[in-house]
Amino acid sequence: MKETEVVITLKSLTNLMVQPWPDTQPVAIAPFNSSASNSLISNSVMSNSKPFNSIASGNVLWSQFRSDVNTLTQQLTASKHQRWAICFEDSYFFAVAFMAAAHANRHIILPGNYQPAALAELTPHFDAVLHDGVVDHLTATDIELFTVDAASLSAISDSQTTNSLPFSPLLLNTICLTLFTSGSNGTPKAIDKTLALLDAEIEQLDAVWGGVISNSTITSTVSHQHIYGLLFRVLWPLCSGRAFERLNVIYPEQVIAHANQDTTLISSPALLKRLTEEHVSKPYRAIFSSGGPLSLDAAQHSHNLFEQRPFEVFGSTETGGIGYRQQQDATTPWLLFPAINMMLNAEGCLRLLSPFIDPNNWYQTSDQCACLSERTFMLKGRADRIVKIEEKRISLTEVERRLCDLDWIEEAAVLPLEETNRLILAAVITLSENGKKTIDDLGKGKFWLTLRQALRQSVEPVGVPRRYRAVDEIPLNSQGKRLVRDLEQLFID
Structure with missing residues (x-):
């Protein structure tokens, strides 16, 4: 040296x-x-x-x-x-x-x-x-x-x-x-x-x-x-x-x-x-x-x-x-930091024993995971992103994933909205180039109908969003997080 x-x-x-x-x-x-x-x-x-x-x-x-x-x-x-x-x-x-x-x-x-x-x-x-x-x-x-x-x-x-x-x-x-x-x-x-x-x-x-x-x-x-x-x-x-x-x-x-x-x-x-x-x-x-x-x-x-x-x-x-x-x-998969231990609770949410939180006590998160081994896991979404619509539990994360599986959509943010005394889902989306071309060819009304029909192939009917907003970019705060109140503003008519 x-x-x-x-x-x-x-x-x-x-x-x-x-x-x-x-x-x-x-x-x-x-x-x-x-x-x-x-x-x-x-x-x-x-x-x-x-x-x-x-x-x-x-x-x-x-x-x-x-x-x-x-x-x-x-x-x-x-x-x-x-x-x-x-x-x-x-x-x-x-x-x-x-x-x-x-x-x-x-x-x-x-x-x-x-x-x-x-x-x-x-x-x-x-x-x-x-x-x-x-x-x-x-x-x-x-x-x-x-x-x-x-x-x-x-x-x-x-x-x-x-x-x-x-x-x-x-x-x-x-x-x-x-x-x-x-x-x-x-x-x-x-x-x-x-x-x-x-x-x-x-x-x-x-x-x-x-x-x-x-x-x-x-x-x-x-x-x-x-x-x-x-x-x-x-x-x-x-x-x-x-x-x-x-x-x-x-x-x-x-x-x-x-x-x-x-x-x-x-x-x-x-x-x-x-x-x-x-x-x-x-x-x-x-x-x-x-x-x-x-x-x-x-x-x-x-x-x-x-x-x-x-x-x-x-x-x-x-x-x-x-x-x-x-x-x-x-x-x-995700690899756990070496200093941390994990387990899942009964709801499949991650529990952590971490020196970055409390080295002596387990901490319960709302992150739903699948443990692949003692040190690796896959994220499945947040438990606090489960909503009940007409007595059915709907994962907002899963609906977003199914939307993004469609060729027309780049990104999606799904949120619950109160409408005429009932709870519905709404989606803020960014369109792919193919999506932009399709909406121009079909017109907005027919495009949204076609999108909902396609989504029903993988999402049960009550989980299909009823309202949509197409934007250039999904709004984020300074931490790069989506805020429900910002998304809700897009649906104020």
Whole structure:
């Protein structure tokens, strides 16, 4: 082994700032190196009325990161506020705020997004907000806003009378983090965790994939405000000494422009399925996808573009990661993470014994599965997506699958609707090219009749949707999830 070669090992969140990576090692890198990407981000920034301070920022080394975290830790320690909401566009300043809040032993609150109305709903959960310019104001007058950027950190450092204080090891079980999951109806639900649970998951991720992505740079299309992005985009890279790009990749063209053998892409089905019009690219080191089901077509196209089938990660805010796979065909099973044990309850729903949830107690999910072995399983849908219509139990997931089996339909979202004192099913669909041609040839009325007749070949009559809406894209929230309330809006006449 050459003397200059760096051996990558994983560091725990406990001692990450106590025994950090070398001062000259990069922690975060400037966004969007290509001219095409620069043009796209420039247009995006120019259309945003709020100033964004980190666009002009460049690479940051660990020496600067430690200094910035130390400065902000002292500031938070001196503050009376205990519960801090962290809202950032720049993943570097997000990391500074996260680690500073942890070392100040503050309760970290991660809102799912920082739009004014969404943030206002969550004000009972926090006392103050750290942000990088993405939060203008809050209607709650007792909530204080603190900007964290290069200028503010420099000003705080200059005003502090004490020198940098040495970091102490974190007591991970005592540091609380609250995330939010929207659920199916869009109402934010608080999920409380400790940093010890996240640290256990980081250790598992590195055990499974650390060798695959060693010495690569992390670029991402997903937000660090949710658990998937928090782990894969920020905390795992910090603990493994991998630099991450500071800003989100937003457009398919940027995903293409960033591709190279030394970059790992953290993405979602919502973005990967938009790459179908792209046909020329370079390989990525690895691609990860989570947040929803990835179609086999999208997985195959990713392989054609980047010479990589995405590692799909199955899990939730509540459970953390559960399993993973690389789709080869429609029957590719999920593999349980090594640290987790599973069993099924009487309804065929997955039960987990997981160090990412509670290492001592089993956790019941609503995910219906078929266990193929002790470590592999197939997903069959959610138990909470079973509805009763005219005394018959109908699986919305199964109806969606049968719709997508039809040659006319690309994607489908099925939901129950109350109509004239009875419950019916409705379907929001995207049409294939053949579907668009058929609806033009037949007309809408005859097309919907033909579609229902075809569906009756595989779905019992009460399970056939009575109402349909064809859309260009099925609406998703910032996590790539479908929300019932958004779908219901499409059927308001």
